[in-house]
Amino acid sequence: MSFIPGQPMTAVVQRIEIQKLRQGDNLILGFSIGGGIDQDPGQNPFSEDKSDKGIYVTRITPNGPADMAGLMMGDKIMQVNGWDMTMVTHDQARKRLTKKKEDVVRLLVTRKSLEDAVKNSMGGQHIRKPH
Amino acid sequence: MDTESTYSGYSYHSGRSRGSHRHGERSRDRHKSRSKDSRSEKSVTINPAPAEPLLGDAAVRGEQVQDDNWGETTTAVTGTSEHSLSQEDIVRITKDLEESVGLDCRRYFTLTLAVVLGLLVFLSPLAFLVLPHLLWPEKLQSCGTACEGLFISVAFKLLILLLAVWALFFRPPRASLPRLFVFRALLAVLVLLFVVSYWLFYGVRILDSQDEDYQGIVQYAVSLVDALLFIHYLAIVLLELRQLRPYYSVCVTRSTDGETRHYNLGQLSIQRAALAVLERYYCDFAIHNPALLAASKSRAAKHLAGLKVYNVDGDFPAAPAEVFKAKLRAYLLNSPGNNAATGMAHSQSRAMIAAAAHCRDSSHNELYYEEAEHERRVRKRRARLVVAVEEAFTHIKHMKEEEQKKIPGDVMDPREAAQAIFPSMARTLQKYLRTTKQQHCHSMESIQQHLAFCISNNMSPKAFLESYLKPGPTLQYSRDHWLASQWTLVSEASVTSGLRDGAVFVLRCADFSLVVSVKKIPFIRLSEEYIDPKSHKFVLRLQSETSV
Secondary structure, eight states, rough: OOTTTTSSOOOEEEEEEOEEETTEEEEEEEEEEEEESOOOOGGGGSOOOOOOOOOEEEEOTTTTTHHHHTTTTTEEEETTTTEOOOSOOHHHHHHHHTTTTTTTTEEEEOHHHHHHHHHHHHTTTTOOOOO | OTTHHHHHHHEEEEHHHHHHHHHHHHHHHHHHHHHHGOOOOEEEEBBOOOOOOOSSSSSSHHHHHHHHHHHHHHHHHHHHHHHHHHHHHHHHHHGGGOOOOHHHHHHHHHHHHHHHHEEEEEEHHHHHHHHHHHHTTTTTTTHHHHHHHHHHHHHHHHHHHHHHHHHHHOOOOOOSSSOHHHHHHHHHHHHHHHHHHHHHIIIIITTTTTOOOOHHHHHHHHHHHHHHHHHHHHHHIIIIIIITSSOEEEEETTTTTOOOEEEOOOOOBBBHHHHHHHHHHHHHHOOOGGGGGHHHHHHHHHHHHHHOOOSSSOOOSSSSSHHHHHHHHHHHHSSOOOSSSSSSHHHHHHHHHHHHHHTTTTTHHHHHHHHHHHHHHHHHHHHHHHHHHHHHHHHHOOOOOHHHHOOOOOEEEHHHHHHHHHHHHHHHHHHHHHHHHTTTTTTHHHHHHHHHHHHHHHHHHHHHHHHHHOBBBGGSSGGGSSSOOEEEEEESSSSTTTTTOOOEEEEOOSEEEEEEEEEEOOOOOOOOOOOOGOOOOOOOOOOOOEEE
């Protein structure tokens, strides 16, 4: 999950679709996010690379919508409904996730176990990077 | 004995212990002084002298001038002659320092030289001014206003010179140093040369030719006084200011118990540095207590006694040393001896040390438990002592002036009050002093005096006990308990040479010695770095968590 700024990066992602739950006046997703380009990346407990300023899932409400959809703690959110989440501020990320007009959010998340699983299944084959 | 009152019991015990202690010390010191006879190569004596006012600015200089002549030739003689006396005689000489003949001779000679030089210095300008009036009054031009103004200036400058010389040189000497005080001698010579050269000029150019220009003569006298003031400035810089800046750090270690202090000294000669160290010794070092060293000495004796070497065969042929060594080696190493005489000494000592190492197995254990036990005992006695003293102090109340008239009761002065409460704490105090081996430092009289002093100054019991709980500096005790009055400076370098990095000298007294080693304070290289006050900027580093 390490990347060089300015160079294209590859990651193995999982598509997760979460239905928002209505609680009173709010639509909640049932998880908490941390990170962002305006935050201190060194304090992120989930990132491998401590200079990674991406958005990470820090907490998941048990039996909430995110939990049901298969989101796991420590996931890095790469896209939300097509919007990129790797280079956003914390507040922009929150806004993208909590749009009142949308009932469903489709996330692309990545985690370390995904990469390992792909590596193991492909028998250690070299993954071609796009140029 | 216990049925007697504690008062008399204390005096009986303390008298006995003091007497026996001194006896033991004296006999021990007698043995010591005999063994020291052969070792006086370059040792000179420093005696702390009593106060004595100096007259003139060359008092000590003159004394050292004489010393310079016979310091070289007779130092060795006085060294050996002093050391060949027994310890009692040395002690007696120390006590009769004021009346001893040799030192008095030096001092009176110094004094006369100083007076002569002083008078010469002060009367020269006046003589310059007065002589023309006496010798050729008719030819002399009258003194105008400018000239008379110069009279005032001469008068005041002489007054200032008098005060300055009094401030710098008229001080009671703190010690008599063994050798010439180089700077003072140089200054004396300089002053003498200076005044003599002025007189020469005066004699030749003015007296012989009977100059009529009186104003010129007065200006000449004024220039002499000015130059004398400048020489006095030089004296201040050389004698006082130069050694104020710390340049060397000296490490002073007492040879018996290892107590070490570090002092900063300036650029001094070795004898002056020794004087500074000794003055600080009296104020800083705890009093030398020979009783505390008895334990380690007995342990050392046990080590040596543990290895006994026996002669297996009775009679020895010629060269008994080699045969003896062979037998020793055979005994210790259990091997049929080979008679290699060269390696024998080394192997013999190694064998002895190896054998000793085995014997030493249990003695460190003993030491540990002994020390723990002693520590416990001291703490217990201390607790008892503190409680007893606190209780005793509660019986006394310091009465104010007004209350004294109101309450008629039994009013006592501090001494009586001290005597009244002393018996209740005497026994515990005596036991504590015995345990910490300080009982010879304090006499009953001194304890009562101290108690009266504390009572009259409204001190708490803890303040009273402070001087008994810890051994204080040597000055705190009375002079006969010091065990450190007569000092000898032993040094390889000449004692008038300056301190140097790595120099070592020893200040020896009868019971112990102070080893002084000198280290230079390093040259410090300091560079600067400028920080713009506007360059202090901060960022906030957050990691917030939002639930969505």
